[in-house]
Amino acid sequence: MESSSAVGRDVMAAAAVLFSDGAGRLLVVRLPYDRKHPVAIPGGGWEPTDRSPRETALREIREELGFTPRLGPLAGVDWALLREGDRPIVVYLYWAEPLTAEQVAAFRPDTAEVGGWTWLTAEQAGHALPPRLSRRVTACLRAPGDTGPLELEDSRPVGHTLARLPADGPVPEYAGLAAAPGLTPSAEEPPEPSQPPMDRATYYATRPRIRTKARALFTDAAGRVLLVRLRPWDGPLGQVPHWTLPGGGVEADREMPRAAARREIREELGWEVEPGPLLALDWQPGAAADPEADPATGRDTAVLVYVFDGGTVTERMLDSLVLPEDELVEWRLCDPAEARALLTGPSWDRTAAALAARERSGGPVELVRGRSVGPDLPQG
Template sequence: MVTSSAADAQDGRAGRELMAAAGVLFPDGQGRVLVVRLPYDRKHPVAIPGGGWEPEDLSPRRTAVREIAEELGFTPRLGPLACIDWTLDDLRPPIAAHLYWAEPLTPEQSAAFTPDAAEVGGWAWLTPEQAGHALPPRLSRRVGACLRAPRSAGPLELEDSLPAGHTLDHLAAEPPVDYTGLAGVALTGGADRPTAGAAAPPLDRATYIATRPRIRAKARTLFTAADGRVLLVRLRPWDGPGGEEPYWVLPGGGIEADRELPRAAARREVREELGWECEPGRLLALDWLPGREADPASRRDTAVLVYVFDGGTVTEEQLASAVLAEDELVELRLCDQEEARSLLSAGSWARTAAALAARHRPGGPAELVGGRPAD
């Protein structure tokens, strides 16, 4: 029997897989945010409502809605994506964490919570300062960034919960705050201390992480000429379905998830494929491509998250200096939008068009599912 790890190594995906999660920021009319106590976690008992992606979830947005329904017993009305945060950790696979804004809850809605006791051992409304101390450090930085930045800057781009890309225009990295956990937090609907009746986690940490589903991610870069034509590259044919057909994409490829962040991957892919040293610009689009368990029409075995960065304007000199990766690419071409639409797959063109449009508006990346707006 071939294990999933062995299969990944055989098909070249080892090291490229990561986990995905989605949380929800519930504000109230007093500038506070909702946090919950995790009854099974004594080390980090305070969290934002939400949880891990499952293969049947069509998108992280659906993950967020499902998790709130399971944890707190109601269906939230989500607003825009607040941030995307890619975090690395020596003790677990990386995580692509999505945080969403929700419509403020009324006191009546809060009073009607019907939490799953195994998942939620109480809740509290905390000011940004209180939340900064109560949440574990990485989550504290992530949530703090969303609470401090203007909404118009969203979605924020974070790497290891620190500002990246356009987020640096709105936020400076702040010094860490003291982590106090539940100390001083008055909970509703549960015990005030994690040791009081705390349930043991159903699985130990290593086993839990090993059983969690994985996604993959890609980093692509949008280059255009001064006249607006889009730079596309044609992949070398490969063995497999459709492998002999001409296949055009934006420059880029898979993120080595266990060793690099998305911006580093975009930089590396451009260097390897084209021979250029380019610093990625703004993150223009985040495109979630569902796997077959969520979308039976998909040929993907799992979901793929595509980052599209702005590569800016390419010059004639830069094009002349391009050195194509012979084992990957056959040619590059500048295409007007009509030709690009004809060469790219429907989903890839929709994603490219959304990235082009994002260049002309402020704020963070477009949130997409299969190239289309996520909402």
């Protein structure tokens, strides 16, 4: 269901990059400000001026290591819980073009962010990285190459990823710096700060947040798409009909995207349906990053939309469909031409991309405002 309130829906967002040296080893860095978990992979938090997580990854590498990488495809997305009681964080992980020795020699790191770097085998990295990050990275390294972007929840496989990786694979014993001797500070290095710039709780409290939605793509046997119309509300451009795929906001303080899709299907349509494969991840920039953002949405921050495959609806399902009167006023099965006419441009692009993703193998397609982005496509 839709609501003007964002309470309980805001989450943090970040992007990280998986670099290899061409020999299968992974680039890891030492965080000089983190005494408890000093080993990490390059990357960092989303900022409101970043138009997409891909842009976040590029900016973070420039800031941390002093060069602009060539990013490959999306390796996976993880909806992770930092600690019980904290807001979750959505992390995009990208593959990068393997680095040459010359590129590594040209690193110009920000010493406040990066205290050193080294190459580790997959096994070494599994022991050196903190447990949750280790699970996330290990899943990307172990997945067969044709798996596509992984869908992870709390760094564990879900959805289509379960067909290629076990739900609870072995977790390497955590050893931290002991498993990454190349990262041990040398005697010549300046002493590290005795305290981080700010404590963890304060840092998380000051980070910008995004909102998230979970939607479901249902079609009938003829390929028509199920759309619902929201009850009109007073917005910046007045009251206008608003059609969309079924679904709504993820209550991030109590559920993950798959659970949100399941709940929204039940609340909006009256069906008990298990969401199928994740078809698309659509990042909608906020006004700070996108001058073309539609003012009718009232969007003051970025919104990430998960689109799940709802499957094929039957006549029996349609006969039992019950709309919540306070939220929705109409439903309709639409052929592609009618759906395109009813939906906004980005919503139709997202729907079309999700329909196309149904016809191929692999994980979700990465979108920005409904348009595909990736290594061989424009990133803006």
